[in-house]
Amino acid sequence: MMFARCCLLPPPFISAVRTRCFASETSDTGLLFREKLIYLQDLNVDPHKALRVNPSLRAAPISSVVSVETLLSSIGLSRPAVGRILDMFPDLLTSDPESDILPVLRFLSDEIYLSDEDIPKSITRCPRLLISSVDFQLRPALAFLKTLGFVGRDTVTSRNTVLLVSSVERTLIPKIEFLEEGLGFTRDEVAKMVVRSPALLTYSVENNLAPKVEFFMEEMRGDVKELKRFPQYFSFSLERKIKPRHRLLKEHGILMPLSEMLKVINDETGTILGVDVCTLLFNLDAGAVLGVGFCTFLVCPDAGAVLGVDVCTFLVCMEAVAVLGVDVCISPANLDAGTVLCVNVCTSLANLDTGAVLGVDVSTPLANLNAGVVLNVDVCTFLFNLEAGAVIGVDVCTFVVNLDTGAVLGVDVCTLLVSVEAGTVLGVDVCHIHSQS
16 A cells, blocks of 8 residues: 555655755745745745744745645646645645654554555545544544444445544534434434435434425425435425425326436436436437437427527627627637628628528528438537537536536426426326336
8 A cells, every 4th residue: 555655654754845946944034934935835835824924934944835735746636736725724834744644544554444545545635644633533433433333345445534523522422313313313323324325424413414304394295204215305405405305296296206206417426317428318329319210309300499598699699799609809800801701791691671680591590401411411420529528518417407406408307307297207108217217
C-alpha cells in the first residue's frame, strides 16, 4: 500500500523538503514573509484568511508549508486540490507531515484498507480527515460503525469516510436513536438501513430526517416498512422532488411504491426505470428516438416543424437575433464582408418578402423529407452526431434528460413516462407491470 511506501522513504524525507530551496530561512521578516504570501497565493490560498485562522503561520518558515504540499501531492492530489484543502483548513499549513498527516494516511490505508487510488478520492471528499485525530476521532468512529454492520463487503469506503469525522456521542448515536424512536425500529433494523444508505448518518435530524418522517407519515400515509426497504427516501429533496411527485400521483389517484415514485431516474446509474437512458430513448439500429423514426420525430412535414418548433423559429430566432440558437454576433459572421453563414446580410437570413430562409423557399422545406435532408445535410448527420452521442452538438443525456429538473425533452418524467389517462407507464399497462413484479 502507498503509506507503507511513505514510511519507507529515507528518514530525512521531511527535513530534505524543508531545506530544499529555502536553506537560509531562520526568521520571518521582509523578503521571506513576502515570499510566503506569494507562495500561498500561487496555491490559491487566501493569505489573510490563513493568517487570521492560523496566527502561528506568520512565524512559520515557508518550508513547513512546502512540506505539507509535497506530501499531499505525493498521494496523487493535484495542486489545485491541495490549494483548496489548505484554504479550507489553514491549520494544516503549520502541521507536521510526519506526526500529523502521515498517521491519518496510514489509518486509511491500513485500517480502512483504501487503495492508493481511493485515498486521494477520500481526502478530496472529506478534507477534514486530515485534521482529525486517529486515536480520539477516527478509530472510535470506525469501531462504532463496525457495530452497526460496516464490515466485510459493507465496510467503510472512500465514498463514506465522511462518517469517520462525525462525533459518535453527539452526532451518530442521536441519529440512530431518532430512527429507532421516530419510526419504531429496532437497533438491528436501523443498522441495516444505514448500511444500505450510509448518507442517513450525515443528515440533520431537525432539517432533514424529522420533516421527511412527518410528511411520509401524515401526508403520504405511508407504511414505515417502506422506509426500511428504501432508506434512500431521505436523500431526496422534500420540496423539489418528494412533495411534487406525491402531489401529482395523488391528484390522479395513482399508487406507486416509494422507490418507483422517486427513482424513475437514477442519477447515479443514468437509467430510467432501470433501463439505460440511451438504450431507452435512442434505438440507433432502428434510427429511432422514443421508438419514433428520426425523420418523423425531428421533422413534422405537416406543421413544417423541426423538434416541434416551426422551421423559421427553429433556425432563425429574430427576437434573439440568433441562428441555430447561437447569437449572430458570435456565430460564423464575417463582419468585414457583412455576411453570416456566407450569406450577405442585406439579402437577409430570413427574406420575408420572398418567404425564404437562408435563400431557400420555405414552401420548399428546409427539410427535404424525400431525400431525408435538412439544409442539404442528411438528417442524422445534421442533428445527431452518433459517434459523439450528441444532438445538435449537445450530449444526448444532457439534451434529452435533464437530471436536475427530472425532465425528458423538457417534460416532467412522471408526466412523460406515466400516462394517467391511459393508466400506462412507458406505454405498458400499469396493472401488467405490477402483475409481473
